[in-house]
Amino acid sequence: MSAEEKESSAGPPMPLSLARAGSRVRLVCVRAGRGLARRLADMGFVPGDEIQVVSNGVPGPLVVLVKGSRLVLGRGMAEKILVK
């Protein structure tokens, strides 16, 4: 897991939708309208926070672990979240 962590924390930001299942990433920013960004922040998606990708099957939604909860994220939403 720690190798995975190193691997994904390097490099420029990428959309969460591209993160591999099992990887841990950090949120950089949310590229969305104010309402949606706010909503995501309320759900625990705040910059710098760790996101654990539980599953990511294309096509279809992702499952991530954020602040102790598993959340299902629509793919469209995951494309708007930039992570490192």
Added chain:
Amino acid sequence: METIKKTITIALAGNPNSGKTTVFNSLTGSRQHVGNYPGVTVEKKEGYRDHKGYRVRVVDLPGTYSLTAYSIEELIARHFVVEEKPDVVVDILDATNLERNLYLAVQFMELGARLVLALNMSDLAKVRGYEVDREKLSVLLGCPVVPTVATKGEGMSGLLDAAIAQMNETHNLPSVTVKYGWEIEEEIARLSSLLEKCDELASNHSPRWLAIKLLENDTEVREQVRRQCGNSDEILDAVRRSTQHLETVFGDAPEIVIADRRYGFISGACRESVRSTGQSRYDMSERIDSVLTNRIIGLPLFIGLMYLVFQFTFTLGAPLMELLEKLFALMGNVISSLWPAESESALKSLLVDGVIGGVGSVLSFLPNIMFLFLAIAILEDSGYMARAAFIMDRIMHKVGLHGKSFIPMLLAFGCTVPAIMATRTLEHRTDRLTTILVTPLISCGARLTIYAMMIPAFFPLAWRARVLWILYIIGILLALLSAKLIRVTVLRGESTPFVMELPPYRMPTVRGVAIHTWERACMYVKKAGTIILAVSVILWALTSYPKSKELEKEFDREMARVQRLLVSNGDTGGEAAIQEKLDQLQREKEAQMLAHSAAGRIGRFLEPALRPLGFDWRIGTAFLGAFAAKEVFVAQMGIVFSIGDAETSHRSLRQKLHENYSRLTGFCVMLFAMIATPCVATVAVTRREAGSWKWAIFQFGGLTVMAYILTLLVHQIGLLLS
């Protein structure tokens, strides 16, 4: 005996899945009342409990993660606290996931509510290795923290003690405010001083809270400022400048920074008061999920589970349903016997044929529906429903909806009415409206009665199950296609973003499941008691009036003649045959009376339009009945074919149908019944849930047109092929 000193109001708040409903049930028991929040269709539950001389009124707020103006639920929770000023707000926290759950609590603190925190599921938290220093946590947050295990009813009186103490402010806790760092605090102070000048607003809200909300770009508070403040231009201008300033400082919108700081405050408080051995609350769930939400076997498992649910529902429901049918028949007979046998009393006919016939036929579905709701309550309470939504998301996404819409559609197999009510869980209006509009296409339990009567009349045994499946699948496909069509036409727009929590799996409690099932069943019964009663009476009138004196006399003469024959014919052999002839006459009389009635005339009037579908006036008349409740179609067909009581003589009705119509027409009738004219209860509930007649009429018209076109196509193509 204690005397009640005072009534106090407690508002119960909490995240979805925090066990809030269970706490509410534990606190209030059966003393509950379900209503709606004024003006919206969000359910409002209230209950009472007496505690140490107080009468405690408990109001269940909607489950939310936050208190923004983002969804109706959040607005309602906020309004209730601001406007109705409950004496205490009790926030239910899932003790196994404090960081996320405290986010809502912090917002109640900011709102200035007197807050009590319930550490719910504290037994589970202990098992998972969380140790919470409650004393420390309550000092850090400035409000009492009480452990509870709502599933076992533990900690309820401690919770009420704390609430009363908090109301009387007899505790010794510091007052705590979340600080947002000097850059933001500076802006908050600037805006607060401007807001203090606005008396109307400041009398009801704390200026600090208003300032934070304005920085968070809260649409509702902005609107309030605009409406209520003399210096609104000055305030909003200051907000704009502050926002710009903070955006340049932080490189992010202020609301994001504020959310971040709140989470920072919480994580600081948790670091000091919670010790964890690091065991995940998903340990068990992970193993279950690796099977149930597996990419390859997840979907087949889900379909298999649904099959079991239906099997369970119909196997257990069928005998009870028969029993209820018999009971209503008995009731009908008892009431009939209050009149002399040959009485033509309109009141008798109204009670027996209209009220008991109409409402009884709907209520006899209650067992099936209860079992379906029971199964669904178990799936919901265990946490599986969220997984089902996840599994279905891929498919639902293709038609512009998302996985959550699937749950109401699932309920629709039982009855469309609770299914439409269940769309309340969808956050976005476009999703919700689309789901409401297409839900009637899913074949409900009432339509199953039509299929069950028609299929054996036209199809050989080997084909029957297949035809039934084909009908169900046509319905599902049509629902998905229509959703797609609606999403690219009337409700255009990108598919809405979708975030949903997957709660850890939990063992459902008997009490919780029972209450959920009961609530949904009550809605169904209420519908039968009100709308269906009214429409049954109207339809009864349509099928009974106008009466024809000549027809009646003619039949009476003929019957009297046969009767005389019976009397003069002493031998017993002819008696049965003559009795048979009498019954036959009675049925023919009913059929002719129906043809003469308003419903019969409407049927005849519609016949030219129905011809191309292969329908005659009799089918048209029966479809009028189907508007009250789909299964009335069967009863009406029984009457037009003068079979008499259709319920007990399905076989002879099938015989008649077989003689009169082709297999193609039979299929077309089922197709039309599936799609066309949602029943009156569906129309009413759509009107209520969608908020206007416009959508109910659109749904009604759209479905009827769709039914007409599709049935026309099937019938005409079928004719060409044969």
